Amino acid sequence: MKKKSGWRIVFIISIIGCICCAGFLGWYLYQDYRTEKEYEQLQAEAREKAAQEEARKKEEDKVSLEEIENAEFTGEQQGEEAEITENFFVDMENPINFDELQKTNSDIYAWIRIPDTKIDYPIAQREGDPSYYLSHDMYQQPRFAGCIYTEDCNSKDFMDPNTVIYGHNMKNQSMFQNLHLFRDKDFFDSHPDVYIYTPEGVLKYTVFASYTYDDRHIMNSFDFKDKKVFEKYIDDIFNVRAMDANIRSDVKVTSDDHIITLETCVGGQTQSRYLVQAVLNRNGKNE
Template sequence: MKTTPDNEKRAASREQGVSGHKAHRARRIVSNILIVCGVALLLYAAGSWGLAQYNYWKQDQENKKLATYASVPTRESEAPTVDWEGLKAVNGDVVGWLEVPGTTVNYPVYQGEDNTWYLRHSAEGYWTIGGQVFMDYQNTAPGLVDNQTILYGHHLKDGSMFYPLFLLNDQATFDATNTVWYVTEGGAVELEPLMVYYTDPNDQNVRRFQFASDDEFRSYLMGLLGKSVTRRADAETIISGTSHVLTMSTCNYYEGYGRSLLVCVPKSEAQAATVAASV
């Protein structure tokens, strides 16, 4: 069959049509894949958001339930009254109660066999995003027995757990925080902030509990004071008469650090140190 110019044009046109159809089909397939991927990402984001909200809600319910075991007076100069029998019925690991008047910090304190369990477990033993406030497993229960007692707690984005303590990196907020209560079955100790300092999670100097002498302990505190971001104006004087501190550790997200630590001193020791320095 003889090929004519018209036949060649018609053949070329058919080839272009087939090629164009294939290209259109490929674009449509790619477009559909992208739409499916986009929908999947949106569903994943929505699911992640929903799960996060549920986890925060679940943590809030746990906090509210445990809060019923303590009665907090309206005056910050009065310690919370704690139902120890009720708390122990929930979990026998409870060793104390921590309350900072004027903040959301109002929680029981637990002590486990390690420093990991209560990071993500409730008093009843199930997983929660914020776990429980807990004492270092190497501290002597119920706390404030060793030179340094360390409590750990998350700071959550909803402002709960140790979040208010993270805000004490502001000097004005620090100065306005006058009282911290630590209550055990044996009684209540009223404390006050001494300083806040930052460090990294691997700092081995943090977890020191007992010292050979008060002088060694005070030298240790002076070293921490050199790293402080907020502090009492008379911190050196207070340290000179301090034998015990309660340190609260929480996360921060400042580059090069990772931990914020609030060091508190019993008011009785702070007052004695002030009197001794004035003599």
């Protein structure tokens, strides 16, 4: 009888363990689902409010234009001609309303989108706590999925030689999981563009490399402000010969350029990272 009782206890414990595991898995999947729905809602709200603001500005511009057309020319110069400087912004509509976004979270300072992927997210940065958004969402709530983010060793204007942008490799294909699409050469070849929206305008990048790398902290490993170091780093990228590497050899990248490095994890390889790198186009064009 004691032997049967022992087996019964083991069986009951096993059932309880299975229930607990199922509950944890259900909670984990629900958190992923909720996070994704929150981002979808934020995307829709940001675009809707931006459209409303655009409509309002067009109406104001219309009124201003009518005033100009009806005004008499006095022959006097109204101010001096502005100095023309190099412009990196693309001449396209910015669909993101950053005023509203920053009411949600003042750490959000940009937005990244890669066409034909699920990568369409705000970018955040927490000053003084570089890895904060590794484990916190856009609402600053603890969440395993985290948020797309940069560390405070990078400036927020994307004018550093190399800006590293991090995101989790989520099983539900959210966050930066879709970077792994660039493993496929056909996808890599047909998807060269990355867009980053900022309050000042839209930046367009051309993807020039994707490959598996080690887990070193890139910004702490290279002094990119040293042009010789940056030039050597770029040369090494174009000389990558890994089996999963894709390189766009016809894109010219120099130490005078500004690049972004999109970084995520590799499933089952804790000491590896998958990188997609793109160069900022000048005046919206890759030269």
